[in-house]
Amino acid sequence: MSRRPLIAGNWKMNTTRNDALALASALTDADLPQNVDVAVFPPSIWIEAVRRALGQDIHLGAQDCSAEVKGAFTGQVAAVQLRELCDMVIVGHSERRRDAYESDELVGRKAAAALAAGLTPIACVGESLEVREAGEAENVVGSQVDAIVQAIGDVPASEFVLAYEPIWAIGTGRSASSEDAQSMCAFIRSRIGAGGPDVRILYGGSVVPDNAGAYLAQADVDGLLVGGASLKADQFLAIVAAC
Numbered sequence: 001m002s003r004r005p006l007i008a009g010n011w012k013m014n015t016t017r018n019d020a021l022a023l024a025s026a027l028t029d030a031d032l033p034q035n036v037d038v039a040v041f042p043p044s045i046w047i048e049a050v051r052r053a054l055g056q057d058i059h060l061g062a063q064d065c066s067a068e069v070k071g072a073f074t075g076q077v078a079a080v081q082l083r084e085l086c087d088m089v090i091v092g093h094s095e096r097r098r099d100a101y102e103s104d105e106l107v108g109r110k111a112a113a114a115l116a117a118g119l120t121p122i123a124c125v126g127e128s129l130e131v132r133e134a135g136e137a138e139n140v141v142g143s144q145v146d147a148i149v150q151a152i153g154d155v156p157a158s159e160f161v162l163a164y165e166p167i168w169a170i171g172t173g174r175s176a177s178s179e180d181a182q183s184m185c186a187f188i189r190s191r192i193g194a195g196g197p198d199v200r201i202l203y204g205g206s207v208v209p210d211n212a213g214a215y216l217a218q219a220d221v222d223g224l225l226v227g228g229a230s231l232k233a234d235q236f237l238a239i240v241a242a243c
């Protein structure tokens, strides 16, 4: 089984237009390894500009999409609209689940909408600290995975990506141990069922150059979803180089 590593940079609600272009140019000018997929997720308003600055071999995506195809949905952006600009989209990030009250069911529908539009979704799952301490992490993450798998039906497993991001590790500097990341990614893979061996599963949460290699060495961790460290070209490139 060979799953190509994917390093994804989620810029969140950071970067001015100039910052975004400078970051895109720095990545484009770098010598990227051939054995890894690299993707960046700028704020949606900069996607078009970043697209023009970005080299062909770097994937580009949005941080969210609508579950709806078109119509009266003020403020939302449809997957088919994004597809005109980029090839990937993050859905179900814990900050969307928290701030926009996104349910497991809605996240599943967003993943399905992305796939129907020809985008590769990175669907995020992960538990809170409270849930982990109560010993319920696998129950909660398992339900999140089930909702995504059910919504996308029989799409080949190689066409979507999952990301395990424990909420307590995001932006906190408190990363999960590589053993914890491996154990949950293995659990997620088994939960997916028949297509499990083909799905790329990323770890995310306080990834930095110093800990990237330890995650990537795990059998069921196929890449990384990087927040803060993706805003600095040298750090992001060092993480890419750890593949």
Ligand code: PGA
Binding pocket: 010, 165, 169, 170, 171, 172, 173, 204, 205, 206, 207, 225, 226, 227, 228, 229
């Ligand atoms: P972080 O964010 O790397 O800043 O912890 C990760 C994410 O939210 O994807």
